[in-house]
Amino acid sequence: MEDFAKTGEHVIEIRDLYKSFGDLHVLRGVDLTLEKGENVVVLGRSGTGKSVLIKIIAGLLNQDRGDCIVLGKEVSQLNEKELRELRLKIGFSFQNSALYDSMTVRENLEFPLVRNIANLTRAEINEQVESVLDAVGLLQTINQVPSELSGGQRKRIGIARTLILKPEIMLYDEPTAGLDPITCLEINQLIVEVKEKYHTSSIIITHDLTCARETGDRIAMLLDGKFLKTGTFEEVFESDEPRIKSFYDYNFIQ
Numbered sequence: 363m364e365d366f367a368k369t370g371e372h373v374i375e376i377r378d379l380y381k382s383f384g385d386l387h388v389l390r391g392v393d394l395t396l397e398k399g400e401n402v403v404v405l406g407r408s409g410t411g412k413s414v415l416i417k418i419i420a421g422l423l424n425q426d427r428g429d430c431i432v433l434g435k436e437v438s439q440l441n442e443k444e445l446r447e448l449r450l451k452i453g454f455s456f457q458n459s460a461l462y463d464s465m466t467v468r469e470n471l472e473f474p475l476v477r478n479i480a481n482l483t484r485a486e487i488n489e490q491v492e493s494v495l496d497a498v499g500l501l502q503t504i505n506q507v508p509s510e511l512s513g514g515q516r517k518r519i520g521i522a523r524t525l526i527l528k529p530e531i532m533l534y535d536e537p538t539a540g541l542d543p544i545t546c547l548e549i550n551q552l553i554v555e556v557k558e559k560y561h562t563s564s565i566i567i568t569h570d571l572t573c574a575r576e577t578g579d580r581i582a583m584l585l586d587g588k589f590l591k592t593g594t595f596e597e598v599f600e601s602d603e604p605r606i607k608s609f610y611d612y613n614f615i616q
Contacts, residue, residue, distance in 0.1 A: 371398040372431075373531055373563045374419060379428035381414055388414050390587030391428070396531075401557055401564045403578030405571075405598075407609065410584050412567040416533045419565065420454055421445045433530065450478060453524030453562070457536040459516040461508040461523070468504045471495065471523050478527060494522040497559060498552060514545035518552060525560060532556065532564040538573045550576040571610065583609070 374396035381389040388411040396402050404412050417423040418430050424438045431437070433451060440448060461470050471491045476482065482490075495501045498518040508516055517537065524532065537553060538546040550573050556562055566577055574581055575595045582592045585605050591598045599610050 372396065373398050373433055374565070375429065375431040376415075376419075377429040377431075379415075379418070379430060380426045381411070381418065381423070382426055387587055389425070392584075392587070392589060394582055394589065394592075396563050396565060398563050399557070399561060401553070401566060401577055401579045403566045403568060403574040403581045404584055405568060405574045405581055405609075406584035407569055411587055412569075412584055413535055415584075416454075416535060416565060416567055420449065420452055420533060450527055451530045453521075453527070453529035453532045455517075455521050455524050455532065455534045455537060457539055459508075459520030461516060461519060463508050466505055466507055467495070467500070467511075467519055470508070470519065471526055474523060475526050490526055494525045495519075497525065497556075498522045512545070514541055514548060517541065517545075517549055521552065521556065525556065528560065529562065532562045534564060534566040534568075536568055536570075537566065538568065538570045546570065546572065547576075549573075553577045585609075 372395045376392055376394040379389050379392040392415065394402070404415060406412050414423060418425050419432055419437065421437045421440065429436060432448060435448060437448070462473070465473070468491055471494065472487055475487060475490060492501060492504070495504055498521055500515060500518050500522070503511060503515060503519070511519065534553065537549050541549065553564070553566065554577055557564060566573065568574055578595065580592060581595050581598045583590045583598050583606055590603060591601050591606060599606065
């Protein structure tokens, strides 16, 4: 397998990024890169701008100023057709999984496939749906509806639905929010397995220290609209910066 860590190929470059909502200054000059084959965790308290950042990356919001370059393209400069094409290369795992309650698991996974890829045979659709379900360990749920599944199972199905279009980049928004500790560990392991099996590059938004430690090759600590510290988990939390220490203490890991 290609040694992605040595390619130095940036799939996302964010430079001097600002975003405000009226008098609320959410991002205040953010710089971040994501290399091919890397998982970067953006860590911070709720309301610090983490989700705003990935919405800008996905083209769901425009920055006020600065650069957001994804797969070589400045997202804010793309027209609707170009933006649709870029989004096919980005898998967005929403916090609430965003499944359609009226559809079975099979139908939820088929929906993005048949909507975006023309002329697939029924056999090809079945093979791709079953493949991603098997990858997340839930092939047995294929004919169930979301209301019959646990929170962790719905999260896994949501990830499977993003994987079905074989994205180059995965964006995870609070992947362990609202889950019990055992299920959190399973989701963390799945995020690592997705990177290894599908060769994705990922940004993981979380305030969960265990998730950050288990899934991130690098951690970027977002506080007061800026990245206060970037590095490995150990490098970030060996800091004497009082705000980082208080964040760690609040989320104390056994």
